[in-house]
Each structure stands twice: as structure tokens, then as C-alpha cells.
Amino acid sequence: MATEIKAPVFPESVADGTIATWHKKVGEPVSRDEVIADIETDKVVLEVVAPADGTLSNIAKQEGETVLSGEVIATFESGVGAVSENDVAKNVEKIEAGATPIVKRDEPVATQQTGESSSDQSPAVRKAVSEQGLDIKDISGTGRGGRVTKEDVTNHVNAPKAAPQPAVAAQAPTALSQAVGERVEKRVPMTRLRKRVAERLLSATQQTAMLTTFNEVNMKPIMDMRKLYQERFEKRHGTKLGFMSFFVKAATEALKRYPAVNASIDGDDIVYHGYYDIGVAVSSDRGLVVPVLRDTDRLNHAEVEKNIIDFGKKAREGKLSIEDMTGGTFTISNGGTFGSLLSTPILNPPQTAILGMHKIQERPMAVNGQVVILPMMYLALSYDHRMIDGKEAVGFLVAIKQFIEDPASLLLDL
CATH class of the missing domain: 3.30.559.10 (Chloramphenicol acetyltransferase-like domain)
Structure with missing residues (x-):
């Protein structure tokens, strides 16, 4: 369920505030009463907390923007992406047993590299990795439980290779020597x-x-x-x-x-x-x-x-x-x-x-x-x-x- 997150009601002596920091990004899981943003006023920094377990679906006011008393600063989705302590415990048990961890309904399954050895993969994957002379740990798996599929191997081989970075080791001393003795200035906005x-x-x-x-x-x-x-x-x-x-x-x-x-x-x-x-x-x-x-x-x-x-x-x-x-x-x-x-x-x-x-x-x-x-x-x-x-x-x-x-x-x- 979508909920509007509003700036606190400021007293009469405070006209407005500024979004100082967003502690959470859109889509990132948030627990109830967890601080999601700080609003800086002329006198104090006010904390904005999550009304329930869920995620931010939209941020209406970015860092540095001015907000008025009670103004909507974000939209919150209750329950989406929230994981209970029970779920965390079950996930740990499942992972330790080698099974697929459970996820909440409506929560996207994150693609991740499990770091498993080649012996944990299928024969077809092991053969493809061996033929290409690859290390299974370098390939991101999209299969069940993060396992590498044959398609993952093909995509890894066909992926465009990043251009080699120019050697900078020899240039580093030059850069450091140029920095020595410089009159450095730092400009930051006044709070x-x-x-x-x-x-x-x-x-x-x-x-x-x-x-x-x-x-x-x-x-x-x-x-x-x-x-x-x-x-x-x-x-x-x-x-x-x-x-x-x-x-x-x-x-x-x-x-x-x-x-x-x-x-x-x-x-x-x-x-x-x-x-x-x-x-x-x-x-x-x-x-x-x-x-x-x-x-x-x-x-x-x-x-x-x-x-x-x-x-x-x-x-x-x-x-x-x-x-x-x-x-x-x-x-x-x-x-x-x-x-x-x-x-x-x-x-x-x-x-x-x-x-x-x-x-x-x-x-x-x-x-x-x-x-x-x-x-x-x-x-x-x-x-x-x-x-x-x-x-x-x-x-x-x-x-x-x-x-x-x-x-x-x-x-x-x-």
C-alpha cells in the first residue's frame, strides 16, 4: 500500500527546511522506525522515519532541496521488499544447507555470484568453462540459487571486453609531485x-x-x-x-x-x-x-x-x-x-x-x-x-x- 512521507510540521519560528541526507534509496528495504532522511532547519536536524516495513517507491525532494512544513517528500510502499527476522533465520538455514533462500512475495530475486566451485555446476557448464579456459568464480550466475548456466558462460565469453587501462604506476609519482606545494582550496555550501x-x-x-x-x-x-x-x-x-x-x-x-x-x-x-x-x-x-x-x-x-x-x-x-x-x-x-x-x-x-x-x-x-x-x-x-x-x-x-x-x-x- 502506497503512503506519502511528509516533512514534519515545523513550529512557527521555522519557515522551511532542507533535505540534508537520504539514508535510503528507491527500492531499498526499510524497517519500521528506521531513519530514512534528515531535514536540516535553521535550528535543528529533524529525522524522518519509516512508518512501517517496506521500501521507498519514489523520492519527491532530492538532497539540497527546500521543503515546507508537512510537504510530501517521498512515497512509501508498505510490505514491499520487507524481510522479517523469521525469514532471515530461514534464509540462513537454507543457504547453509545449500538450498535456495526464501524471499518475500513481490520481492525481486537479486542476481548474485555464489562463489561455488565448478564441481557444484552441471556437466555441460563444467565442459563449457573448461573449453573456454575460464574460472567459474569470474562468471555471474543467473540460475537457481545463483548457479551458473551454460548461457551465462556464452554471455561471459561474448561480452565486450573493457579497454585496457593505461598504465598509471609510472605516472603516479609525477601527479604526487605536482600536488606537493599546491595552495589547495575547498569550497562547500554553508549549512x-x-x-x-x-x-x-x-x-x-x-x-x-x-x-x-x-x-x-x-x-x-x-x-x-x-x-x-x-x-x-x-x-x-x-x-x-x-x-x-x-x-x-x-x-x-x-x-x-x-x-x-x-x-x-x-x-x-x-x-x-x-x-x-x-x-x-x-x-x-x-x-x-x-x-x-x-x-x-x-x-x-x-x-x-x-x-x-x-x-x-x-x-x-x-x-x-x-x-x-x-x-x-x-x-x-x-x-x-x-x-x-x-x-x-x-x-x-x-x-x-x-x-x-x-x-x-x-x-x-x-x-x-x-x-x-x-x-x-x-x-x-x-x-x-x-x-x-x-x-x-x-x-x-x-x-x-x-x-x-x-x-x-x-x-x-x-
């Missing part, structure tokens, strides 16, 4: 995700009054706390205690005190959000993605850490859903994981602020008139000056600094 990221970043710099303010934070109190409680935390919650959970919780508390940083601009209106959905920028092979932690004011440290680990795994496997990255009222980017000491993060519209974390670097610091070596981190807050005044931006960043340097104040809501 939809990379293109969309580029558009959004360019738009952010052109359409916002972006400004960045900096501060530095002493990481020693947090590092001492991690060292003291890491083992107990991991044993109880099944995950390690990282720095990100502290910054997510500190940012959440700071956002409560400075609601303008948690707001967004919609045309001529300012939208103040009464919830805290913090996006965490994650680098993947396909580009930068920003999955969102929902209601961070209700999450504890363990839940934040587990969600971030889960997002990282999904990003590497290309399994982040559109829902994972939709929304967000504030973003945290951690360039320190790659060794960045200082940067100016770019806004993620329509959000009006983004926090940049950086590498922890030991530096001599003045503490109570004494020079002390401390693990320091630069913090950067980029913000839209149309919405946020400098006083609020600096106050917000200082609040985060205080929460990190005095974790007790964060836990006690001081």
Missing part, C-alpha cells in the same frame, strides 16, 4: 544552521545598541566548595558539580533583582518576563546552538548540571529538538572551555543581554594589602543599551560577582 547563525549575529550587531561591560570574579570560594562537596554531591545526585550550575543560579537571582536584563523588545513594546529561561550556548559540529533551561528558579544545582550534560550530548549527536532551543530570556556563553581569556559575546535577539564566562587564570591579586595568587575569571555582559542602562548592567554583573565569591549569600538569598 542552514551556520547561515542562520551568521544572519542572527549580523542582525544583532546592526539592529541593537550593543555595549559590553566587564568585571572579574575570584573563583576560589566556588572551587573550595566543589572540592569539599564533590564526592558527596556526585554520590547523591549521580552527576558532578560543575561551575555552570553556580553561574546559572547566580544569574537567576540577579535577574530577579534587575528585571530589565530579563526583558525583551518587541517592536515599540518592552516585554518583562515573569519567568527565567536561561539559554546555554553549546558548540557542535554543525555550529553554535543554544538549548534553553526552563524555569531555572525552580531547578537545583543537580538538575541544572544534568540538563546541561544532556544538552551537550544531544548537540554532539545532532538530536536537539526545536523545543529544546525555543524561547529563552537570557543566555550564558562559556568561551573559557576553549581557553578564551576575554571576549565580547554577541546578543541573542530578542534577548537584551548575554553573559560571557571565560578561562580561569591564576593571577596576583591585592587582598587586604597583601599580594595573593588567586584563580580569577573575567566576566563580560553584553547588553542592548536601548533597553538596559549602564547602571543596571553594571549592577547586574556585580551581583553575579558577589554571589560567586560568596556562595552562602546565594544559598541564603541574601
Whole structure:
């Protein structure tokens, strides 16, 4: 029975998608729920799976073509060419016994070479092979079970011989020597995700009054706390205690005190959000993605850490859903994981602020008139000056600094 395979229904924020890969060809057997195609959107790669066992009878949209939400991309024939586990087991038994394997109804019998010796063939075939001085293994059999027939031998003898290939062994060194020292260029099309990221970043710099303010934070109190409680935390919650959970919780508390940083601009209106959905920028092979932690004011440290680990795994496997990255009222980017000491993060519209974390670097610091070596981190807050005044931006960043340097104040809501 023929079934139309359609593109998934995209959310309102996604206009269309592109066929990235077809994993199956027309006529190739497919199992139920097996991935047959990938559709790349501006945000994620969506997998299209087979609705049942069968084959693709037609592909309407080729790789690289644009598809709309719910648009037909292929036609699927249920049951055609599908082989059950029972059939596979029976085929193995039949082949081992030297009999003809069973096939499904409507499934074409593939012509194949069995690799049998001449003693397995009929006397007439053996005589014809011997007279022609051939090797039975070089002849493709079309007979029962892939056996060679006399007609196969005749066709093999009469088949036009391919023109001998010119010797290239002697020329190989010349080709290699010409390649040495060449200035090689490789041109590949930009992925939809990379293109969309580029558009959004360019738009952010052109359409916002972006400004960045900096501060530095002493990481020693947090590092001492991690060292003291890491083992107990991991044993109880099944995950390690990282720095990100502290910054997510500190940012959440700071956002409560400075609601303008948690707001967004919609045309001529300012939208103040009464919830805290913090996006965490994650680098993947396909580009930068920003999955969102929902209601961070209700999450504890363990839940934040587990969600971030889960997002990282999904990003590497290309399994982040559109829902994972939709929304967000504030973003945290951690360039320190790659060794960045200082940067100016770019806004993620329509959000009006983004926090940049950086590498922890030991530096001599003045503490109570004494020079002390401390693990320091630069913090950067980029913000839209149309919405946020400098006083609020600096106050917000200082609040985060205080929460990190005095974790007790964060836990006690001081």
C-alpha cells in the first residue's frame, strides 16, 4: 500500500527546511522506525522515519532541496521488499544447507555470484568453462540459487571486453609531485544552521545598541566548595558539580533583582518576563546552538548540571529538538572551555543581554594589602543599551560577582 512521507510540521519560528541526507534509496528495504532522511532547519536536524516495513517507491525532494512544513517528500510502499527476522533465520538455514533462500512475495530475486566451485555446476557448464579456459568464480550466475548456466558462460565469453587501462604506476609519482606545494582550496555550501547563525549575529550587531561591560570574579570560594562537596554531591545526585550550575543560579537571582536584563523588545513594546529561561550556548559540529533551561528558579544545582550534560550530548549527536532551543530570556556563553581569556559575546535577539564566562587564570591579586595568587575569571555582559542602562548592567554583573565569591549569600538569598 502506497503512503506519502511528509516533512514534519515545523513550529512557527521555522519557515522551511532542507533535505540534508537520504539514508535510503528507491527500492531499498526499510524497517519500521528506521531513519530514512534528515531535514536540516535553521535550528535543528529533524529525522524522518519509516512508518512501517517496506521500501521507498519514489523520492519527491532530492538532497539540497527546500521543503515546507508537512510537504510530501517521498512515497512509501508498505510490505514491499520487507524481510522479517523469521525469514532471515530461514534464509540462513537454507543457504547453509545449500538450498535456495526464501524471499518475500513481490520481492525481486537479486542476481548474485555464489562463489561455488565448478564441481557444484552441471556437466555441460563444467565442459563449457573448461573449453573456454575460464574460472567459474569470474562468471555471474543467473540460475537457481545463483548457479551458473551454460548461457551465462556464452554471455561471459561474448561480452565486450573493457579497454585496457593505461598504465598509471609510472605516472603516479609525477601527479604526487605536482600536488606537493599546491595552495589547495575547498569550497562547500554553508549549512542552514551556520547561515542562520551568521544572519542572527549580523542582525544583532546592526539592529541593537550593543555595549559590553566587564568585571572579574575570584573563583576560589566556588572551587573550595566543589572540592569539599564533590564526592558527596556526585554520590547523591549521580552527576558532578560543575561551575555552570553556580553561574546559572547566580544569574537567576540577579535577574530577579534587575528585571530589565530579563526583558525583551518587541517592536515599540518592552516585554518583562515573569519567568527565567536561561539559554546555554553549546558548540557542535554543525555550529553554535543554544538549548534553553526552563524555569531555572525552580531547578537545583543537580538538575541544572544534568540538563546541561544532556544538552551537550544531544548537540554532539545532532538530536536537539526545536523545543529544546525555543524561547529563552537570557543566555550564558562559556568561551573559557576553549581557553578564551576575554571576549565580547554577541546578543541573542530578542534577548537584551548575554553573559560571557571565560578561562580561569591564576593571577596576583591585592587582598587586604597583601599580594595573593588567586584563580580569577573575567566576566563580560553584553547588553542592548536601548533597553538596559549602564547602571543596571553594571549592577547586574556585580551581583553575579558577589554571589560567586560568596556562595552562602546565594544559598541564603541574601
